[in-house]
Amino acid sequence: MKIHFQLNGKDIDADCEPQETLAELLRNRLNLNGTKVSCEVQVCGACTVLVDGLPVSACTHLAYEVRDRDVLTIEGLESADGVLHPIQQAFIDEFAFQCGYCTPGMIMSAKALLDENPSPAREEIIHHMDGNICRCTGYLPIVKAIESAAQRTKEAKA
Numbered sequence: 001m002k003i004h005f006q007l008n009g010k011d012i013d014a015d016c017e018p019q020e021t022l023a024e025l026l027r028n029r030l031n032l033n034g035t036k037v038s039c040e041v042q043v044c045g046a047c048t049v050l051v052d053g054l055p056v057s058a059c060t061h062l063a064y065e066v067r068d069r070d071v072l073t074i075e076g077l078e079s080a081d082g083v084l085h086p087i088q089q090a091f092i093d094e095f096a097f098q099c100g101y102c103t104p105g106m107i108m109s110a111k112a113l114l115d116e117n118p119s120p121a122r123e124e125i126i127h128h129m130d131g132n133i134c135r136c137t138g139y140l141p142i143v144k145a146i147e148s149a150a151q152r153t154k155e156a157k158a
């Protein structure tokens with residue numbers, strides 16, 4: 001199948017099989033390996049990307065379903081001049097990862113939250129992130145990183 005969509009702000013024409021997942025399209029055909037795949041059954045959140053601003057599990061979302069939609073992956077967060085997104089920088093500053101395998105999905109989920117709610121309470125962060133599993137860092141640094149990113153974004157806009 002031939003599909004057209006927006007990927008990280010660029011127009012993309014791609015071929016995909018009807019049963020091909022968005023994660024397979026991104027990783028295998030478009031060489032965007034930032035999106036990780038772990039459970040492959042929509043449980044762990046490692047493969048989270050945004051489609052029209054909403055978080056989806058790319059491991060189960062079929063590639064053709066993004067036809068004419070707007071897809072954002074971890075590779076699309078950095079600015080054109082190489083400055084990391086505030087959420088990316090906050091994850092670094094708060095030591096919110098160890099192996100880093102869950103991190104792209106965590107950051108994309110956090111972006112969806114902060115886009116919708118720029119000042120979430122800690123309970124709202126924990127509730128929103130409960131679909132993202134981390135096997136090695138512990139969740140407190142991740143929550144703190146998201147709080148820090150929210151604060152930085154607020155200060156940058158003030």
Ligand code: FES
Nearest residue numbers: 038042043045059
């Ligand atoms: S790899 Fe997609 S949710 Fe786990």
Ligand code: FES
Nearest residue numbers: 098100102134135
């Ligand atoms: S940093 Fe290793 S799984 Fe989260």
